[in-house]
Amino acid sequence: MAETVDDKVSYFQAVTGISDHDLCTEILAAHNWDLQLAPVAAFIDENFVAWGGSIRRTEGFKMSNSLNASRFPFCAVVMASTNQRIVLLRQIEGPKSPEEMITTLQGAVEECSASLVAARIDAEERLNNQRLREEQDAAYRAALEADQARERQRREEQEKREREAAEAERKRKEEEEAQERAAQEAAEKEAALARRRQEKAMALGAEPEKGPDVTRVLIRFPTGERKERRFNSSTTITSLYDYVDSLDCLKAEKYSLVSNFPRVTYGPEKLSQTLEEAGLHPQASLSTDLSNVLQQQQQPGIAWKLVTLPFYVVSGGVGLIAGSIRLGAWVAGGVLSRSLSILGLAQGGGGGGDRLLELPPSAAEAADFVAEFEREFGAGRGPHFVAEGFADALQRAQREYKLLFVYLHSPDHPDTPAFCGGCLCAEPVAAFIDENFVAWGGSIRRTEGFKMSNSLNASRFPFCAVVMASTNQRIVLLRQIEGPKSPEEMITTLQGAVEECSASLVAARIDAEERLNNQRLREEQDAAYRAALEADQARERQRREEQEKREREAAEAERKRKEEEEAQERAAQEAAEKEAALARRRQEKAMALGAEPEKGPDVTRVLIRFPTGERKERRFNSSTTITSLYDYVDSLDCLKAEKYSLVSNFPRVTYGPEKLSQTLEEAGLHPQASLFIEIEQ
Numbered sequence: 062m063a064e065t066v067d068d069k070v071s072y073f074q075a076v077t078g079i080s081d082h083d084l085c086t087e088i089l090a091a092h093n094w095d096l097q098l099a100p101v102a103a104f105i106d107e108n109f110v111a112w113g114g115s116i117r118r119t120e121g122f123k124m125s126n127s128l129n130a131s132r133f134p135f136c137a138v139v140m141a142s143t144n145q146r147i148v149l150l151r152q153i154e155g156p157k158s159p160e161e162m163i164t165t166l167q168g169a170v171e172e173c174s175a176s177l178v179a180a181r182i183d184a185e186e187r188l189n190n191q192r193l194r195e196e197q198d199a200a201y202r203a204a205l206e207a208d209q210a211r212e213r214q215r216r217e218e219q220e221k222r223e224r225e226a227a228e229a230e231r232k233r234k235e236e237e238e239a240q241e242r243a244a245q246e247a248a249e250k251e252a253a254l255a256r257r258r259q260e261k262a263m264a265l266g267a268e269p270e271k272g273p274d275v276t277r278v279l280i281r282f283p284t285g286e287r288k289e290r291r292f293n294s295s296t297t298i299t300s301l302y303d304y305v306d307s308l309d310c311l312k313a314e315k316y317s318l319v320s321n322f323p324r325v326t327y328g329p330e331k332l333s334q335t336l337e338e339a340g341l342h343p344q345a346s347l348s349t350d351l352s353n354v355l356q357q358q359q360q361p362g363i364a365w366k367l368v369t370l371p372f373y374v375v376s377g378g379v380g381l382i383a384g385s386i387r388l389g390a391w392v393a394g395g396v397l398s399r400s401l402s403i404l405g406l407a408q409g410g411g412g413g414g415d416r417l418l419e420l421p422p423s424a425a426e427a428a429d430f431v432a433e434f435e436r437e438f439g440a441g442r443g444p445h446f447v448a449e450g451f452a453d454a455l456q457r458a459q460r461e462y463k464l465l466f467v468y469l470h471s472p473d474h475p476d477t478p479a480f481c482g483g484c485l486c487a488e489p490v491a492a493f494i495d496e497n498f499v500a501w502g503g504s505i506r507r508t509e510g511f512k513m514s515n516s517l518n519a520s521r522f523p524f525c526a527v528v529m530a531s532t533n534q535r536i537v538l539l540r541q542i543e544g545p546k547s548p549e550e551m552i553t554t555l556q557g558a559v560e561e562c563s564a565s566l567v568a569a570r571i572d573a574e575e576r577l578n579n580q581r582l583r584e585e586q587d588a589a590y591r592a593a594l595e596a597d598q599a600r601e602r603q604r605r606e607e608q609e610k611r612e613r614e615a616a617e618a619e620r621k622r623k624e625e626e627e628a629q630e631r632a633a634q635e636a637a638e639k640e641a642a643l644a645r646r647r648q649e650k651a652m653a654l655g656a657e658p659e660k661g662p663d664v665t666r667v668l669i670r671f672p673t674g675e676r677k678e679r680r681f682n683s684s685t686t687i688t689s690l691y692d693y694v695d696s697l698d699c700l701k702a703e704k705y706s707l708v709s710n711f712p713r714v715t716y717g718p719e720k721l722s723q724t725l726e727e728a729g730l731h732p733q734a735s736l737f738i739e740i741e742q
Contacts, residue, residue: 066086069089070082070085070086070089073085073088073089079111079113080113081113081114081115081118081121083115083117084113084114084115084121087133087134088134100159100163100711100712101159101162101163103713104163104166104167104710104711104713105166107713108166108170108710109138109166116130116133128149128152130154131154132154132155133154133155134153134154134155134156134157135152135153135154136151136152136153136154136162137149137150137151137152137153138150138151138166138169140173150169150172150173151165151166151168151169153165163711167710167711167735170710171670171735174670174674174737175673175674175675176674178672178673178674179673179674211607218600257306258306258307258308258309259307261303261304261306261307262307264303265300265303265304265307268290268291269291269292269293270291271291273343274293274294274295275291275292275293275294275343276291276292276293276294276296276336276337276341276342276343276344276345277289277290277291277343277344277345278290278291278292278301278336278341278344278345278346278347279344279345279346279347280301280304280305280318280347280348280349281346281347281348281349281560282310282311282348282349283311283349283351283563283564283567284310284564285560285561285563285564286310288304288308288310290304292304292336293336294335294336294337294342294343295335295336295337296335296336297332297333297334297335297336298318298327298331298332298333298334298335298336298339299332299333301318301327301336301347302318302332305318305349311349313349313351316349316350316351317349317350318347318348318349318350319347319348319349319350320341320345320346320347321346321348321556326350327339327347426450426503426504426507426508426509426510427446427447427448427449427450427451427454427501427502427503427509428448428449429504429507430446430470430502430503430504430507430510431446431448431502433470433472433504434446434470434481434502437478437481438481438482438485438486439486442486442491443481443485443486443491444466444468444485444490444491444494444495444498444500444502445491445495445500446468446500446501446502447499447500447501449501450509451467451501451503451509451513454499454501455501455528455530455536456530457499458498458499458529458530459530461499462566462567462569462570462573463497463498463499463566464497464498464499464527464528464529464539464558464559464562464566465498465499465501465527465528465529465530465536466494466498466499466500466501466525466526466527466555467501467502467503467513467517467525467526467527467528468485468500468501468502468503468523468524468525469502469503469504469505469510469513469514469517469519469522469523469524469525469526470502470503470504470505470510470523471504471505471522471523471524472504472506474522474523476522476523476544476545477522477523479545480523480545480546481523483547483548484545484546484547484548484551485551487548489548489552490548490551490552493552493555493556494555497555497559498527498555505519505522517538517541519543520543521543521544522543522544523543523544523545523546524541524542524543525540525541525542525551526538526539526540526541526542527539527540527555527558529562539558539561539562540554540555540557540558542554643701646695647695647696647697647698648696650692650693650695650696651696653692654689654692654693654696657679657680658680658681658682659680660680662732663682663683663684664680664681664682664683664732665680665681665682665683665685665725665726665730665731665732665733665734666678666679666680666732666733666734667679667680667681667690667693667725667730667733667734667736668733668734668735668736669690669693669694669707669736669737669738670735670736670737670738671699671700671737671738672700672738672740673699675699677693677697677699679693681693681725682725683724683725683726683731683732684724684725684726685724685725686721686722686723686724686725687707687716687720687721687722687723687724687725687728688721688722690707690716690725690736691707691721694707694738700738702740702741704740704741705738705739705740705741706738706739706741707736707737707738707739708736708737708738708739709730709734709735709736710735710737714728714729715739716728716736
């Protein structure tokens with residue numbers, strides 16, 4: 062103990078945990094300053110939560126009233142109850158010795174130990190249950206969120222498929238309606254044309270017989286078809302249009318009747334003129350001009366205009382390829398000639414037949430020819446010869462849906478200057494060639510011009526030809542013009558080639574446009590198909606991934622379930638084995654204990670308290686060792702723990718392995734003892 066009063070009070074405060082200096086002074090004074098602090102303080106610290114208050118202060122005064130403190134020093138042992146209340150277990154009034162204090166407190170501890178242990182176990186169980194519920198709730202929320210996410214995704218995919226199906230159905234209906242409207246409009250248009258033809262035929266009347274006042278009119282259509290009819294010379298131009306409208310040879314509604322040479326268009330301002338006033342008596346050859354329609358339909362960058370000249374202009378020996386040429390459809394990259402018959406062709410002035418000429422290799426000499434031609438005959442005069450090789454010029458003609466005009470230049474020939482200056486450089490000839498052909502020229506002094514003269518069998522100069530592309534890198538010879546020619550003869554020859562090929566050129570352009578439109582449509586359809594295929598593949602990949610994920614999760618859940626079942630089985634088996642081992646141990650311990658001795662001076666009574674609150678009491682000989690107490694505990698079915706210690710409360714003594722050989726008397730447990738079990742972690 063400390064020697065001074067302050068030292069004693071400070072020591073008492075440190076041991077008991079009471080902070081009030083005056084209260085500690087009063088307690089020590091009541092015990093004559095000789096309180097054995099260590100045992101009481103240690104017992105209180107080990108078994109209680111200590112609180113103190115001065116009755117001079119508010120809370121201490123209220124507690125003295127609540128506990129009905131009538132005598133001081135005053136101590137009490139309480140425990141919490143329900144509804145903010147407390148249960149008074151012990152009330153200690155007046156001065157007490159340390160032994161009396163410890164005995165009183167010990168009784169309170171023993172009475173409440175079972176309920177406290179049960180409360181602790183119950184609290185731990187509630188805490189474990191709460192943790193388990195929280196884990197289960199978290200797992201349930203995670204599973205619920207995953208299910209909700211999958212459900213949202215399924216609904217979104219379903220709604221997207223429904224929208225796509227509705228959009229496809231809407232487009233299908235719109236296409237069907239558009240097709241129905243187009244078919245109906247086409248039928249109505251066809252019916253209107255049929256009525257128009259019938260009305261025009263009735264308005265024409267009967268065809269007059271031949272006579273001096275009768276005009277014979279030949280009309281050529283873009284398809285190559287020709288129709289001839291007689292009209293009274295006093296008939297107006299309107300009757301010619303009525304005659305064309307009464308035939309089923311022309312689908313266009315807007316057209317013009319045109320004479321070839323001189324070129325005259327019989328438009329609305331001339332409909333009231335008679336045939337004689339219009340200069341069409343006694344005979345005339347007209348063609349239907351669709352240039353307005355063609356210009357509306359042409360592609361940007363393609364110049365197309367069909368210009369025709371009359372077939373009865375100056376005739377003479379022009380070295381024509383006489384006969385008939387029947388051409389097939391123009392195919393992209395070349396013209397497929399289904400049937401080509403060339404009759405009466407003279408090779409070098411003699412007879413001949415069909416000729417498909419080998420296409421010579423391309424060269425770069427055309428630019429020199431163009432420059433030489435312009436130096437000799439003047440810049441800007443003559444046809445516009447393209448400054449590129451023959452193969453490139455032939456491809457240009459294909460792209461522009463024209464024929465290729467070929468001129469082979471022989472600088473040393475005596476007729477060349479007069480032919481070039483008087484015929485090729487004549488304004489009507491040059492304009493006609495530029496408008497209806499792609500012009501290419503080459504000198505026979507150069508490689509490509511010389512090869513072309515051999516390929517075309519040029520036997521006389523000046524030499525010109527009209528060709529078009531065929532298949533397998535070949536060309537088709539349509540016209541061959543040899544020797545000097547007048548402008549009229551040149552135009553007549555070229556006009557015949559244009560008239561014979563006009564239908565195939567128009568059909569080729571229309572077919573190319575149709576192929577281009579079909580190609581664009583296929584590309585759009587392919588792009589839409591690829592997009593739909595990619596979307597389907599993405600959805601299929603996502604579906605497979607989700608399926609694989611679900612399968613993995615199911616497999617993982619099954620694996621965990623099996624592991625849990627196996628763990629439970631192992632735990633159950635281990636528990637059963639452990640229980641069997643404990644049962645055998647209890648039986649062995651009980652047999653080792655022997656019979657319980659009768660009461661006597663050498664007999665020790667031992668009370669043992671278990672953590673569950675249960676108590677067991679038995680008599681032992683005082684000469685029995687501590688080991689027998691452990692054997693007695695092990696023989697009972699009150700404790701599941703394997704590692705524990707027997708402990709006395711006051712003074713606190715743990716009877717561990719080092720004291721097992723002591724007798725009860727040597728250990729200070731005779732004639733009676735109260736022990737409790739402390740489970741080792």
